[in-house]
Amino acid sequence: MALLIFIRGNNEMLLTKKLTIKENTSNRVYAPIIVFASSFLMYLIAILPILVIRGLPFFYYGDYNVQQIPFYIVAHRAVRSGEFFWNWNIDLGGSMAGDFSFYLWGSPFFWLTVLFPEGAIPYLMPVLMALKYAFAALCAYIYIRKYVKRDVYAMIGGYLFAFSGFNACNIVFNHFTDSVAFFPLYLHFFDRLMEEKTLDDEGYLYLPKKPLIRFILMTTFMSIVNYYFFFGQVLFLLIYYIVKVGVKNHLRENLVLFNRALISGVIGVLIAGFFLVPAFVGVSGNTRLDNFISGYDMLIYPSEKLIWDIFKSMAMLPDIIGKGTLFYTSTVKNASLAAYIPMFGLSGVVAFMLFEDKKKSWQKHLLIVCLVIALIPVFNSAFSFFNSSYYARWFYMPVLIMSQMTAVTVERGRTKEFKKGTIFAILFFLLFVLIYFLPSTDEDGKRVFFKMSDNNAIFIRDLIGTAVLCIFLIATTFFINKKRKIITFFLVMISCIIATYIPVKNGSSIISDRGKEMWQEQMLENTVTVDLSDFCRGEVDSTSTNYDMVWGIPSVHCFLSTVPSQIFTFLEGTGGIKRTVETNIPVERAGLRAIISAKYYFENAEISKNRTYYNSEGTDGYQYLDTHNGFDIFENLNFIPMGFTYDYYITESEWSDVEAKERDYDLARLLILPDKVAMEVEKTVAMKEITAEDLFEENISYLKFTQECEKRRQTSCTSFETDTHGFTARTANLKDDTLVFFSVPNRKGFKCRVDGKKTQIYTADYGLMAIPVKRGEHVIRVDYRPEGLLVGTLMTAFGLLLLALYCVMLKIIKKND
Numbered sequence: 136m137a138l139l140i141f142i143r144g145n146n147e148m149l150l151t152k153k154l155t156i157k158e159n160t161s162n163r164v165y166a167p168i169i170v171f172a173s174s175f176l177m178y179l180i181a182i183l184p185i186l187v188i189r190g191l192p193f194f195y196y197g198d199y200n201v202q203q204i205p206f207y208i209v210a211h212r213a214v215r216s217g218e219f220f221w222n223w224n225i226d227l228g229g230s231m232a233g234d235f236s237f238y239l240w241g242s243p244f245f246w247l248t249v250l251f252p253e254g255a256i257p258y259l260m261p262v263l264m265a266l267k268y269a270f271a272a273l274c275a276y277i278y279i280r281k282y283v284k285r286d287v288y289a290m291i292g293g294y295l296f297a298f299s300g301f302n303a304c305n306i307v308f309n310h311f312t313d314s315v316a317f318f319p320l321y322l323h324f325f326d327r328l329m330e331e332k333t334l335d336d337e338g339y340l341y342l343p344k345k346p347l348i349r350f351i352l353m354t355t356f357m358s359i360v361n362y363y364f365f366f367g368q369v370l371f372l373l374i375y376y377i378v379k380v381g382v383k384n385h386l387r388e389n390l391v392l393f394n395r396a397l398i399s400g401v402i403g404v405l406i407a408g409f410f411l412v413p414a415f416v417g418v419s420g421n422t423r424l425d426n427f428i429s430g431y432d433m434l435i436y437p438s439e440k441l442i443w444d445i446f447k448s449m450a451m452l453p454d455i456i457g458k459g460t461l462f463y464t465s466t467v468k469n470a471s472l473a474a475y476i477p478m479f480g481l482s483g484v485v486a487f488m489l490f491e492d493k494k495k496s497w498q499k500h501l502l503i504v505c506l507v508i509a510l511i512p513v514f515n516s517a518f519s520f521f522n523s524s525y526y527a528r529w530f531y532m533p534v535l536i537m538s539q540m541t542a543v544t545v546e547r548g549r550t551k552e553f554k555k556g557t558i559f560a561i562l563f564f565l566l567f568v569l570i571y572f573l574p575s576t577d578e579d580g581k582r583v584f585f586k587m588s589d590n591n592a593i594f595i596r597d598l599i600g601t602a603v604l605c606i607f608l609i610a611t612t613f614f615i616n617k618k619r620k621i622i623t624f625f626l627v628m629i630s631c632i633i634a635t636y637i638p639v640k641n642g643s644s645i646i647s648d649r650g651k652e653m654w655q656e657q658m659l660e661n662t663v664t665v666d667l668s669d670f671c672r673g674e675v676d677s678t679s680t681n682y683d684m685v686w687g688i689p690s691v692h693c694f695l696s697t698v699p700s701q702i703f704t705f706l707e708g709t710g711g712i713k714r715t716v717e718t719n720i721p722v723e724r725a726g727l728r729a730i731i732s733a734k735y736y737f738e739n740a741e742i743s744k745n746r747t748y749y750n751s752e753g754t755d756g757y758q759y760l761d762t763h764n765g766f767d768i769f770e771n772l773n774f775i776p777m778g779f780t781y782d783y784y785i786t787e788s789e790w791s792d793v794e795a796k797e798r799d800y801d802l803a804r805l806l807i808l809p810d811k812v813a814m815e816v817e818k819t820v821a822m823k824e825i826t827a828e829d830l831f832e833e834n835i836s837y838l839k840f841t842q843e844c845e846k847r848r849q850t851s852c853t854s855f856e857t858d859t860h861g862f863t864a865r866t867a868n869l870k871d872d873t874l875v876f877f878s879v880p881n882r883k884g885f886k887c888r889v890d891g892k893k894t895q896i897y898t899a900d901y902g903l904m905a906i907p908v909k910r911g912e913h914v915i916r917v918d919y920r921p922e923g924l925l926v927g928t929l930m931t932a933f934g935l936l937l938l939a940l941y942c943v944m945l946k947i948i949k950k951n952d
Contacts, residue, residue, distance in 0.1 A: 166286035170293050174272035178265040181635035185643050192257035196645040203309040205681040218859035221919045226693035233417015241359035242313045271316035272297035278319035279539045283546050292542030298631035300453035300475030301531045303638040307456045314364035315531045324350045333391040354403025359410045367518040367529045379497040408930025412923035420700025428523040433513035438464045449474045450563045452597040455642045460594035472527040478604045478630035483541025486556030505533040557612040593641045600637040604630050661764045662686040670855045671734035678742045691733045693718045701880035701902030708901025711795035725755040726802035731878040734774040741765040773844040778852030778864045780873045781806040783825045786813045792827035800840040812897045821871030861919040877904040884922040
C-alpha cells in the first residue's frame, strides 16, 4: 500500500513537473511575441496625444524635421529611380554610400520603406520608430532572459531598455535607434560564443559552429547598420570581455576565447567590406573626423556643470537635444546625454550592487568602469574616434546592463537591498529638485528664484513626470503585496509610456502649430516650381533648411554632415568658409554663388522674419522673379551654367597670400590651381597666370564682376546632363586649348573621357574639377564608380570564403569523428 502511494505520488509529481515544463515552454514561445507587440503599441500610445492634437504626419523638431524626413525621402526616391551611386541633389553632389551610410543606407527600417510610395514616408516614420522600439525590447528580452528565472522579468528588462531615457532623448536623431535596437542581440551572441568550451574531450582546440557563425553574421549586420555606433560597440565588447570573462580565466583560455572573438569579428567585418569601404572612403577627409581631443581637454571637461549633468541624466527624465535644463551648457547641446531607467532610476542598480557586495559581480565592476570612462574626457571620447566634441552616444550600452540589473532586482522581490535602492533613487532625484529651488542672481545682481534651469517649461514637465514615476516606484517597493508581479508589470508599462510621452511632448511643443502646418504644406505637400531645363542649383533661407532637397532641386544650402571632403576644402580654400555640419554661404558671396551655378534663392515669405532678399539686402545680382508655395523666388542674374572656362589662373600658394573672403568677385575671373597642376598645364593651355600682387593692385568692381560672369557664361557647355553614374557635357566652340571647370567634387572615383579618349581630371578651386580640352567642340563623359567598391567587394568575397572554409573544415572534422 505504501509502495502504491509512493508510486502514485511520484507519478503526480512527474505529471506536475511535465505541466510546469510545458507551461514554461509555452511562455518562452509567447513572451517574445508579447514583448514585441506590446512595445510597438506602447510607443504608439506614448505619441498618440501628439497625433490627436497636431494630426498626422508626426511632427517633432530640429534634425527630425530638417534631416531625418528629407533624407528618407531623397534616399527613397533615389532607390526607386535606380540611382544607387552619385546623387546630384545633395549639396554640390555626393555618393549615396558616403552621404547616407551613417544615416540610413544600412538600416533595414529604411529599406522597408522602399515598398511604399514616397508620399507615405512622413506618415511611416512613427510606425518605423515603433518597430525600432519593439526590436529593442525584444532583443533586450533575449539578452536579459538568461539572467532571470521568469519571462515576465525579462520582459520588464526589455521594456526598460527600449523606453530608456537614451532612446527617448534621441528620437530627434531617428537613425540612432537602429543600432541601439539590435545591440542586445549582438551582446547575446557574443556571450554564447564566449560560453563555448575552449578544448574538446581529447584536449584539442574546440571549434564552435553555430555560435561562431551567428556572431560573424551579427558583426556583419551591426557594422552595416551604422559604422559609427559599431566602432563604439567593439570597444565596449572589449571592456565587457575583460570584466566578465577575462579576469576569471587562465591565460590559455583567454588566448583561445579572445582570438576566437577577434577572428570571427574580423571575418564579419570583411564580409561587410562591400558596404564599409565605400562608406569610409566617402567621408574620408571630412574635417569633423580630424577634430581630435587634446591637451587639458583630455583630462578635464570644459565646465564643472557637465559632471553634475551626467549624474542628473541617471536620476530624471532626459533633456531633449538642443534644449537642456539644469546644468545646461552648449557642450552637451547635441551630446545625447541620457541614461534614465523608467520608474526605477538607479534603485535597481544600487540594490543589485548592495546584494552582490560580497560576491564577484561582473555587472558591478563593469558599471564602475563605465562611470570612470564617462567622467574622464579622453576615455569618453574613445567611443567617438577621440573627437573633441562631447558625445554620450555610447550610454545605451551601460543602460542595457542597468536594465538587466534592475530586472534581476525586481525578481528578487521586496528585499531590504531593493528598499535601500529605492530610498537612494528618490533622494538622488530630490537632490536635483532641491538644486532647482536654490536662489540665484540675475544679470542685474538681484536675487531670483526658479532660475537655475534653462528651458524652464521643459524642466517642470521632466520634474513632474519623474515625480509620478517615483510614486510608482515607492508603491512597488513598499506597499504592493498581493499580485505584486502583475501590478509591477503594468506599472512598468505605464511608466515607459510616460517616460516617452514627456520628451516627445517637450520636443513637439518647441514648434508652434503654425510652424508645423507650414512645414507640412511647404515641404511635403507642395513644391516650388522653377525652370530646371538647364542644370542649376537653388538655395533656401535658414527657416526652410533642406526643403529644396525634398523638392528635387540641387541646393547650395545643405544640412548634412557627411558630404564629400572636397566640399569642405573648396569652401575653406576659395571663400574662407569653415563648414561643419552645414553648407551655408554668407549672403555677400556673389562670386562663390556664380561659379557653382547657383541660380535661385527661395525666401520663405510665410515664416521668415528676416526678409533679407525681400528688403533688397540679399546677394548682389539677385532679382525678384515670382512667389510660389509661400516662397519669394529670386533669380541670379550672374548665373553661370555648368562647365565653363577661364582666361586666368592663380596658384594655391599665391591665393593663400590674399584674404579669400575679400576677393570673392575674383573667383569669376580666375581659376585656382594647385602649384603642381599649374606647372603641368602652363605650357598646354592658353591661360595666363595672375599673382597675389596683381590682385592687390586691382579691386574688382561689381560691374567688372558681372562682365566676367558674362564671359564665363559665353564659354559654358551647351548641354550638361547628369545621371547616377556621372555626367555628359558638350562644350562650346572653344577658341584655345584650356581647362573646363565643373563645380563637382573631384572624387577619385571619377574617370573622364573627352571624345572617347581617357583624360585626366585636375583638382581646381581646392576640390572641384577642371578637365583639359583642345580647341573646338567636344563631348565630355565623366563616369563615377564608388571609391572602394572593388576593394570592398574583394573583402566581402574573401570573408565569405573564410566562412565557407571554416564550415567545410567543421564538416570534415565531424565526418572523421
